[in-house]
Amino acid sequence: MAPFSLMAAGVSLLAKSFNVFSCTSLARCSTSLSAVCVSSVRALSSQASAPPKRPLNGYMRFVLQQQPVMIKQHPEIKPVDIIRKIAQQWRTLSPEQKQPFEEASVQAREQFKVELQRYQAQLTPAQLQQQAQEKRQRTAKRKAIRRKRELNSLGKPKRPRSPFNIYMSEHFEEARGVSTQAKMKSLLESWRNLLSHQRQVYTQLAEDDKIRYKNEMKSWESHMLEIGREDLIREQTLSTRKKPAPKKTPSKKATKKVQAKVGKKTAAKGKSKTVGKTSKSSTAKTAGIKKST
Numbered sequence: 001m002a003p004f005s006l007m008a009a010g011v012s013l014l015a016k017s018f019n020v021f022s023c024t025s026l027a028r029c030s031t032s033l034s035a036v037c038v039s040s041v042r043a044l045s046s047q048a049s050a051p052p053k054r055p056l057n058g059y060m061r062f063v064l065q066q067q068p069v070m071i072k073q074h075p076e077i078k079p080v081d082i083i084r085k086i087a088q089q090w091r092t093l094s095p096e097q098k099q100p101f102e103e104a105s106v107q108a109r110e111q112f113k114v115e116l117q118r119y120q121a122q123l124t125p126a127q128l129q130q131q132a133q134e135k136r137q138r139t140a141k142r143k144a145i146r147r148k149r150e151l152n153s154l155g156k157p158k159r160p161r162s163p164f165n166i167y168m169s170e171h172f173e174e175a176r177g178v179s180t181q182a183k184m185k186s187l188l189e190s191w192r193n194l195l196s197h198q199r200q201v202y203t204q205l206a207e208d209d210k211i212r213y214k215n216e217m218k219s220w221e222s223h224m225l226e227i228g229r230e231d232l233i234r235e236q237t238l239s240t241r242k243k244p245a246p247k248k249t250p251s252k253k254a255t256k257k258v259q260a261k262v263g264k265k266t267a268a269k270g271k272s273k274t275v276g277k278t279s280k281s282s283t284a285k286t287a288g289i290k291k292s293t
Helices: 002-049 058-073 079-092 095-121 125-153 163-171 180-192 196-226 235-242 252-292
Strands: none
Touching: 058 079, 058 095, 163 180, 163 196
16 A cells, blocks of 8 residues: 555645646746737837838839849849839830839828828827928928038038148047047137147138138129029128119219319309400490491
8 A cells, every 4th residue: 555655645646736837837828928918019109109110112112122133133232232223224214114113103292181180180299390390401401411411512611620630630530549439529618728839820721711712702603603502601691792883972072173173163164254244345435436436
């Protein structure tokens, strides 16, 4: 009986251990499933809170379709050159060949409008105001970048440099520090430790650079006027060009001299008239005396 009792005790121990193992495994599975569910819910909530992405146009859809094909055909070509080749292919396509990509873009745009309205309906007025402000900032930034590129292409002169900028450009390579920030910090410290006569050299260079900028801007703005780009000219120069030349006001001395000359002329004319009258009267008298005799 003793061996049988030992076997029964072992079986009971195995059953208990199996129950414990099954409970812990089930608990682990339940926790993992709950974590997966929570993560999926979080992902769905984050997708719902994010604004919908703008749809691609027909050309970009064609690029995404042809890019892997071109990479397989030409693995040695750079990505920029691959995009250029795809752009050339797009230009050679007929309107019928472009039509599927354009239609897909139109459908995606309509879907985007619906999703955007649904997304904006969930936002508060404060969030809508914040989005409008961010949009204005992005558009202003894009306009500034485009304007800067245009001015560079038209050859607008560079602004004059400050004395510290000139000093920094001359001593940047030999400055202490590995990173750019560390070099700038060391250059600023050395600039503050310069003596007055040492700084005077860079202030004079900065003054010369101001004169250079002034002369170059004058010739550049006159060229912009010639090609009809008055929108790129500074308001200060436009106002000075549009102002008429001030008329010279005569001084008090000059006015007195003019008045004296006019008075002399009028007096001389009066004398000549009186002399003429007296001479006419005297001739008439002599003629009458001759007739009477």
